[in-house]
Amino acid sequence: MTTAKELIERIAAKVSKDPSLAANFGAIYKFVLEGNGGGTWLVNLKDAVGAREGDGPADCTISLDAGDFVDLVEGRANGQQLYFQGKLRIDGDLGLALKLQNLADLAR
Numbered sequence: 001m002t003t004a005k006e007l008i009e010r011i012a013a014k015v016s017k018d019p020s021l022a023a024n025f026g027a028i029y030k031f032v033l034e035g036n037g038g039g040t041w042l043v044n045l046k047d048a049v050g051a052r053e054g055d056g057p058a059d060c061t062i063s064l065d066a067g068d069f070v071d072l073v074e075g076r077a078n079g080q081q082l083y084f085q086g087k088l089r090i091d092g093d094l095g096l097a098l099k100l101q102n103l104a105d106l107a108r
Contacts, residue, residue, distance in 0.1 A: 003037045004066040005053075007073050007107040011043060012051035014106050021106060022049045027096045029103065030058035033066040043103070060096035063089040073104040 008031065015022045025045035032040050042058060043051040064072075068087055071077035079100050082088035090097040 002070055002074065004031075004033050004069045005037065005039065005041075007070060008041045008043065008051050008053075011103065011106045015045060015049050015051075019049045022046070024102060025096070025099060027059040027093065028057070029096070030056070030061040031069065032061060032063040033069050034063070035065045035067060037070075038066040045103075058092060060090065060092040060094075062097065062100065063091070072100075073107045075104075 022045035028046050029043040030040065031043065039053055040055050041051055041053050042056050046059070064082060064087055068077055068082055072079055072082065072088075079088060079097075083090070
């Protein structure tokens, strides 16, 4: 099974290879993933394009279980359903959170 870290690294590799992909977002996302395989990652799609493990300021923070993150990115879970079930929390710019599916597409 793919891990959350592998998916974040896949996103980072794609935007590093083609920084124009980041232009669709223009933001820094923070993923706070709990549980097995969790951690905190910053995905910078604004100025210093890339991703790194660690904490810092972000335009939009997405918090959820690492397993739910993997399911979301791989298309087995729906972000709206996770949100309304209280499994996905958003802090910051809600408009950026609505682009989450587009961000997930970068990991495929």
